[in-house]
Amino acid sequence: MKNMNNKVVKAFQSAFVNNDLIFQFLDMFPYPITIYKPDGTIVFANRKFCEVYNFGDISEILGEFNILRDSYVLDKLGMREFVEHIFQGKASNKGDFTTPINKSQYYVKHYTRIKEAVEKISVRNLTGFPLYDKNQEVMYIVITSHTISEYEGKGEVIKAQEYMNANWKQKFDIVKIAATANLSPDRFARVFKQHAQKTPYEYYKHIKIRKLKEKLQNPNLNISAAFVECGLDYNGKYKRFFKESVGMSPSEFREKFCPHKEFRK
Numbered sequence: 001m002k003n004m005n006n007k008v009v010k011a012f013q014s015a016f017v018n019n020d021l022i023f024q025f026l027d028m029f030p031y032p033i034t035i036y037k038p039d040g041t042i043v044f045a046n047r048k049f050c051e052v053y054n055f056g057d058i059s060e061i062l063g064e065f066n067i068l069r070d071s072y073v074l075d076k077l078g079m080r081e082f083v084e085h086i087f088q089g090k091a092s093n094k095g096d097f098t099t100p101i102n103k104s105q106y107y108v109k110h111y112t113r114i115k116e117a118v119e120k121i122s123v124r125n126l127t128g129f130p131l132y133d134k135n136q137e138v139m140y141i142v143i144t145s146h147t148i149s150e151y152e153g154k155g156e157v158i159k160a161q162e163y164m165n166a167n168w169k170q171k172f173d174i175v176k177i178a179a180t181a182n183l184s185p186d187r188f189a190r191v192f193k194q195h196a197q198k199t200p201y202e203y204y205k206h207i208k209i210r211k212l213k214e215k216l217q218n219p220n221l222n223i224s225a226a227f228v229e230c231g232l233d234y235n236g237k238y239k240r241f242f243k244e245s246v247g248m249s250p251s252e253f254r255e256k257f258c259p260h261k262e263f264r265k
Helices: 002-018 022-027 047-052 071-076 080-087 155-166 174-180 185-196 200-216 223-229 237-246 250-257
Strands: 033-036 042-045 092-100 119-132 138-153
Touching (some): 033 047, 080 138, 155 200, 174 185, 185 200, 200 237, 237 250
């Protein structure tokens, strides 16, 4: 992952230095991209960003929105450490970034809040890095992302899904999860299944499997350690559930996807 990100940074750097048409190219890029001046002012957002975050006219915020001055983005959305790191000139990643897909909620200072009958939440991985000019001065800050999952529906279900995504290491507790939706456990289970097409526990298990797949690709962890990192026992039921969900055992997955052979065991 780190090597891949380094290649992406180098590709962007080369393009910005050598191609005056780079913004036209990035406008067609299949992932959301925003670009900022070193002072934090946004100067570019591509079509995919507008599509994902429901912007009709991005010109409304270009030259106006400043990510370094927006407490909603920095604190409520939990991006302060990530943003400050990249604006200090260091590449950075932020996993499991959860945000509402609603332009009024994301850029709260610039829009009137809109109430929607159906809510939508996106869970994304963010990558941010600086681009330098020929004098090695920071020219731009780039932030891009890719989607891990999206979900929409009743507000109660959204809250529960957010809670499980944020607390996936904790033991499954239907009472605590139902409380986030202000419903009794029985009522919550029925509502969740109706709108998410799976039980709360099935949803929770799939979060665990997604996380476990990430850990199994970490060359610094052996298979047992990857399970421990996810709060699981390698000899427990999740070993079988992993194979049922992924179509291969954890060791087979490790053999196929871990890039460093010496760390596969």
